[in-house]
Amino acid sequence: MEQDVAWSTATEVKERVRSGRLEPEAVTACHLDRIRRLDRRLGAYVHVDGAARPGTGPLAGVTLAVKDTQPVAGMPWTYGSRKWRDRVAEQDAIPVARARAAGAAVLGKTNTPELAAAVGTVNELFPPTHNPWREGVTPGGSSGGSGAAVAAGLCTIALGDDMGGSIRIPAACCGIVGLRPSPGRVPMELAEPTGLSVRGPLARSVADLRLALSVIAAEAPPEGRAAGRRLRIAAVTKSPVSVHPACLAACERAVQALRDLGHEVEPAGWDPMPVTRAYQVVRPASVSIVPGEPGDYGPAAGRLIAAGRAIGARDYLAALESGTTAAWALRRLLDDHDAILTPTLGRPPMPIPEVPPFLEEAWTAYIQFVLPVSFAGLPALSLPAGLHEGLPVGVQLIGRPWGEWPLLDLAEQLEARPGFGFQPPPGWE
Numbered sequence: 001m002e003q004d005v006a007w008s009t010a011t012e013v014k015e016r017v018r019s020g021r022l023e024p025e026a027v028t029a030c031h032l033d034r035i036r037r038l039d040r041r042l043g044a045y046v047h048v049d050g051a052a053r054p055g056t057g058p059l060a061g062v063t064l065a066v067k068d069t070q071p072v073a074g075m076p077w078t079y080g081s082r083k084w085r086d087r088v089a090e091q092d093a094i095p096v097a098r099a100r101a102a103g104a105a106v107l108g109k110t111n112t113p114e115l116a117a118a119v120g121t122v123n124e125l126f127p128p129t130h131n132p133w134r135e136g137v138t139p140g141g142s143s144g145g146s147g148a149a150v151a152a153g154l155c156t157i158a159l160g161d162d163m164g165g166s167i168r169i170p171a172a173c174c175g176i177v178g179l180r181p182s183p184g185r186v187p188m189e190l191a192e193p194t195g196l197s198v199r200g201p202l203a204r205s206v207a208d209l210r211l212a213l214s215v216i217a218a219e220a221p222p223e224g225r226a227a228g229r230r231l232r233i234a235a236v237t238k239s240p241v242s243v244h245p246a247c248l249a250a251c252e253r254a255v256q257a258l259r260d261l262g263h264e265v266e267p268a269g270w271d272p273m274p275v276t277r278a279y280q281v282v283r284p285a286s287v288s289i290v291p292g293e294p295g296d297y298g299p300a301a302g303r304l305i306a307a308g309r310a311i312g313a314r315d316y317l318a319a320l321e322s323g324t325t326a327a328w329a330l331r332r333l334l335d336d337h338d339a340i341l342t343p344t345l346g347r348p349p350m351p352i353p354e355v356p357p358f359l360e361e362a363w364t365a366y367i368q369f370v371l372p373v374s375f376a377g378l379p380a381l382s383l384p385a386g387l388h389e390g391l392p393v394g395v396q397l398i399g400r401p402w403g404e405w406p407l408l409d410l411a412e413q414l415e416a417r418p419g420f421g422f423q424p425p426p427g428w429e
Contacts, residue, residue, distance in 0.1 A: 008022075009208050010157050028052055028053065041130070044154055046111050059104040059215060063105050065109075071092060075088065075109055094186070110129075112144065113141050117287065117301060119356060119367060120139075134349075134391060137173075138351070140349065142166040144170045146160045147160070150176050153424065159202075164283065175422060177206055179408075183377050199216070205415070206383070231410065233264065233266070233340070237267065237343075241368045250394070254341055258414060270342070278319040281315060281319035282319050284307040288308030294306040324376075342398070345394065377401060379400075381411055397414070
């Protein structure tokens with residue numbers, strides 16, 4: 001019974017609760033027990049509310065984990081930083097409040113690198129988060145705790161945020177689905193200076209992304225789906241920056257699967273370098289306004305803050321403009337295509353010590369497919385696309401502006417094909 005409840009998707013939980021075949025409290029109790037027994041070797045959570053209770057509504061029985069960059073009333077809100085180790089949030093973030101009002105039980109906060117400024121999930125405040133597929137391997141970042149919790153069956157769904165790929169990276173590394181919505185689709189209670197960061201869900205099925213988005217965006221999905229419509233899809237299977245063969249192979253499998261579904265798939269070009277150069281200016285500038293001095297933070301975050309404070313307004317605005325202009329090529333590609341397909345990452349998950357240093361050369365190859373999407377302001381998701389040497393690889397689907405619903409329809413078609421979609425990692429039964 002525990003395994004059945006632990007791995008149930010949000011849509012399954014919703015239906016079973018509605019039909020009276022499952023008590024909402026059973027899911028909460030199951031996941032809290034699994035966290036108590038299993039999270040010591042995973043490190044997904046940094047705070048757990050052992051008294052969490054489900055409410056009533058469409059998410060009754062669904063359990064929710066929240067990245068520690070988003071406030072949850074009465075819980076720590078540290079951003080993975082010693083600077084805020086004692087801070088407790090006074091109110092819920094908007095998507096958290098909406099999920100709670102819909103009946104979700106908020107289990108706790110999940111780990112993140114300091115200031116969410118890394119593509120792994122390591123900080124000085126908490127133990128590192130491991131990948132559920134293999135101890136010692138990164139779960140990705142910066143929403144790595146949320147991704148690991150979902151993949152290991154320690155919650156039903158989780159919330160993350162994504163400035164330069166921070167939802168899609170852990171989704172790919174952990175073998176789950178993760179959605180970056182269009183900017184503005186999910187409200188934020190605080191202004192985000194770059195305009196790049198958005199909040200979104202991580203889950204074990206595309207249907208769960210659809211359900212979660214409908215709640216946190218307060219928007220019902222449109223009736224009817226274009227499942228039988230032949231789509232024109234641009235596929236990026238080559239890059240001027242190095243890409244691991246396993247990531248390219250996953251994308252090629254997706255190309256064939258989409259063609260088998262009746263869609264037209266055409267090759268497209270991709271140059272991530274102008275966008276990555278822009279982000280190397282924009283990202284440090286984004287943390288320049290944090291309180292205190294660089295020495296109040298860990299070494300990596302401190303260096304990032306110091307670099308940001310040395311950037312003038314003119315250089316920052318020029319970088320933001322140049323990155324957005326370069327990424328606009330994706331929007332032009334969507335003028336005559338319904339979606340874009342790419343690998344999610346430039347290489348499979350690696351051991352934690354090998355995670356590329358943030359904003360440095362190896363980082364460019366790693367994030368080359370996710371970062372331009374952020375500058376283009378487009379919705380995108382990562383979908384599991386099989387394993388390489390026992391570790392997950394993912395593919396990315398990118399939709400038109402504010403086109404989340406048709407994007408999810410397409411992803412659900414691909415998810416149903418052999419070799420795609422979530423599978424539980426071994427050792428977490």
